[in-house]
Amino acid sequence: xxxxxxxxxxxxxxxxxxxxxxxxxLRRLFRARGYQVLTAESGQEGLKTLETEPVDLIISDMRMPxxxxxxxxxxxxxxxxxxxxxxxxxxSEVHSIVSAINRGEIHRYIAKPWDENDLLLIVRQALExxxxxxxxxxxxxLTLAQNDELKNLNASLETKVLERxxxxxxxxxxxxENFLTSIKMFSALIESRAGKLCGHxxxxxxxxxxxxxxxxxxxxxxxxxFIGGLLVDIGKIGLSDELLNTPLNKMTGDQLGxxxxxxxxxxxxxxxxxxxxxxxxxxxxxxxRIDGNGYPDRLFGDAVPxxxxxxxxxxxxxxxxxGSLLQRRVSEDEAFDIVSRSAGTRYHERVIEAFKVxxxxxxxxxxxxxxxAIRNLLEGMFLYSDxxxxxxxxxxxxxxxxxxxIIEKLNYLNISNGGKMMVRIRNDGRIL
Numbered sequence: 001x002x003x004x005x006x007x008x009x010x011x012x013x014x015x016x017x018x019x020x021x022x023x024x025x026l027r028r029l030f031r032a033r034g035y036q037v038l039t040a041e042s043g044q045e046g047l048k049t050l051e052t053e054p055v056d057l058i059i060s061d062m063r064m065p066x067x068x069x070x071x072x073x074x075x076x077x078x079x080x081x082x083x084x085x086x087x088x089x090x091x092s093e094v095h096s097i098v099s100a101i102n103r104g105e106i107h108r109y110i111a112k113p114w115d116e117n118d119l120l121l122i123v124r125q126a127l128e129x130x131x132x133x134x135x136x137x138x139x140x141x142l143t144l145a146q147n148d149e150l151k152n153l154n155a156s157l158e159t160k161v162l163e164r165x166x167x168x169x170x171x172x173x174x175x176x177e178n179f180l181t182s183i184k185m186f187s188a189l190i191e192s193r194a195g196k197l198c199g200h201x202x203x204x205x206x207x208x209x210x211x212x213x214x215x216x217x218x219x220x221x222x223x224x225x226f227i228g229g230l231l232v233d234i235g236k237i238g239l240s241d242e243l244l245n246t247p248l249n250k251m252t253g254d255q256l257g258x259x260x261x262x263x264x265x266x267x268x269x270x271x272x273x274x275x276x277x278x279x280x281x282x283x284x285x286x287x288x289r290i291d292g293n294g295y296p297d298r299l300f301g302d303a304v305p306x307x308x309x310x311x312x313x314x315x316x317x318x319x320x321x322x323g324s325l326l327q328r329r330v331s332e333d334e335a336f337d338i339v340s341r342s343a344g345t346r347y348h349e350r351v352i353e354a355f356k357v358x359x360x361x362x363x364x365x366x367x368x369x370x371x372x373a374i375r376n377l378l379e380g381m382f383l384y385s386d387x388x389x390x391x392x393x394x395x396x397x398x399x400x401x402x403x404x405x406i407i408e409k410l411n412y413l414n415i416s417n418g419g420k421m422m423v424r425i426r427n428d429g430r431i432l
Contacts, residue, residue, distance in 0.1 A: 011127050012036040012054065016046040016072065017061040017088065026059065029116055030123070043067030047075060055083050057127055059110075062089040073106055082134070084126045088112055179275075181397045183230050200318055202386055202394075205229025207314040207358065214354040215310075224278040225307045231283065232315055235266030247327050260295045263287050282307035286315060289346045309348040313339055313355050316346075369424040374414035377407045377423065384424035389413075399426075 013035050015026040023039045030037045038053060040046035043064060049055075058076060062069035073085045090112035101109070107126050110119060208229040212222040236244060239262065243255055251259060263284045270280035285308035288294035290301060319325045320335035330338065336359055343352035369384035379402060387396040387410075395413070396406060414421040 011056045012038065013123070014038045014040065014046060014049060014053075014055045014058045014083075015060075016040045016043060016058065016064075016069075018042060018064045019061070022061065022088075029119070033120060043069075043072030043075075046072060047079075050076065050080055050083075055080070056130060057084040057086065057123060059086045059088060059123075062087055062109075082130070084130050086110060086122070086126065088114070181400075183227055199388060200322060200324075201230050201232050202388065203318045204232050204311070204314045206385070207317060207355075208310050210358040211310050211314065211351060211354045212307075214357045215306075215350065217306075221278075221307065224276075224282065225310050227276065228279045228282040228286070228307060228311050229314060231266065231270070231279065232286065232311060233262075234269055235262030235264070235283065237269075238265065247323060248325050250327060260287070264296050278307065281305055282311055284308075286311040288312070290348055291345045294346075304348070306348070306351070309351045310354075313347050313351050317355070369427050371422045372425050374407075374410050374421045374423065375419075377402055377410065377425075379404055379407065382426040384426045387423055 013030050015023055015030075015037060016039075017023050017026075018041055020041065023041070027037045027039060038049055038055065040049050043060070044067060046058070046060065050058075058073070060069040060072050064072070069087050069089075073087065076083060076085060085106045087106045087109040088111075089109055108122050110122065205226050206229070209222060209226040212225045217225070239259065243251075243259060246255060248256075248259070263286060267280045267284035270276045270283065273280075282305055285294075285297065285299060285305050288297065288299040288304045288308060290304060290309070292298055292300035294304075316325060317335050317339050320330050320338055321332060323329040339347065340352055340356060343349045372381070381402045383396055383398050383400050383402070385398045386394055389395055396402075396410070400406070410421070410423070
């Protein structure tokens with residue numbers, strides 16, 4: 001490759017020499033190759049030029065009056081360190097060259113007279129090296145800037161993700177709350193058609209939830225069991241009032257056959273709801289027995305889903321007290337004894353053990369709430385349990401935060417009921 005192809009046309013070269021003929025020769029040589037050439041006849045003039053003109057490479061003579069090349073290039077190095085520095089010397093004093101190298105950190109020195117091709121090659125190589133260094137520095141600076149930008153973007157993204165996650169969690173919690181409230185309303189609607197059913201599902205759901213918690217089931221399993229309790233009577237929607245009011249031990253064969261279809265009907269009603277798939281399975285099997293004598297599938301032992309076993313205990317415990325299982329109503333203690341004695345035959349032994357713990361802890365659980373008269377309610381209080389009307393209708397769901405609007409409605413209802421209504425408020429200090 002010849003020197004014509006090796007030039008870097010965009011480069012600017014400053015030539016400094018006190019001999020005009022030398023400057024003319026250098027100007028002709030470099031301009032012919034496309035370089036931009038500036039000239040100065042002294043070191044002082046060269047410094048003034050550098051103050052106003054950007055220069056890529058400087059060629060300076062060593063021997064000049066007032067300021068020699070070593071002194072000139074030393075100042076250049078201090079003020080414009082990125083410019084490439086080349087020294088021209090017409091004599092062979094080694095100490096002068098060494099001084100220029102040490103003080104001015106020159107790239108190369110060239111003896112006069114020079115070979116034009118050698119000089120062009122040296123200049124081209126020096127400029128290429130400079131441009132490589134400049135490009136390396138540019139890329140490093142760009143990388144640092146992009147890294148900083150990426151860090152800021154990541155930090156911003158993390159903040160946005162956290163904010164969005166918080167929004168989604170709040171929305172999901174609200175959806176879950178509304179979902180459970182809708183189920184409670186639907187459960188109350190089911191119970192409203194028969195006196196014996198009034199409040200049954202709510203009580204079953206509460207006992208079932210407590211049993212599930214004692215058994216350390218997962219939050220999802222606890223919720224599925226709780227919802228199963230609320231919807232425990234959903235399969236009885238199509239049954240007649242006469243059949244619903246007939247104790248189980250007084251039903252005829254035809255009545256019993258019709259009644260025993262309600263678990264299957266409950267599963268069929270809930271199957272279209274994917275989120276209630278587990279609950280539907282529990283409701284289908286909540287009348288099964290551990291000894292295999294239950295219905296509708298005569299499941300045996302561990303084949304009965306644990307959630308269904310929990311619902312069976314909670315439902316029968318309440319049904320015994322309402323007279324739905326026997327011809328008479330029994331006390332809470334007697335119902336507890338009847339259910340407990342059936343461990344290992346009708347009911348799962350682990351569930352009965354948890355049931356006993358729940359029963360023993362009832363008095364302690366009262367500490368979780370305190371009763372407040374309607375007239376003393378405050379905004380920000382949270383209900384401990386569902387507020388049910390005398391007719392069994394759900395008025396306000398558990399864990400609902402009281403607003404001024406709700407309190408006004410409850411005050412109106414309280415007045416119409418004689419002004420003696422009390423509600424249970426959570427005793428966890430949550431008053432906003």
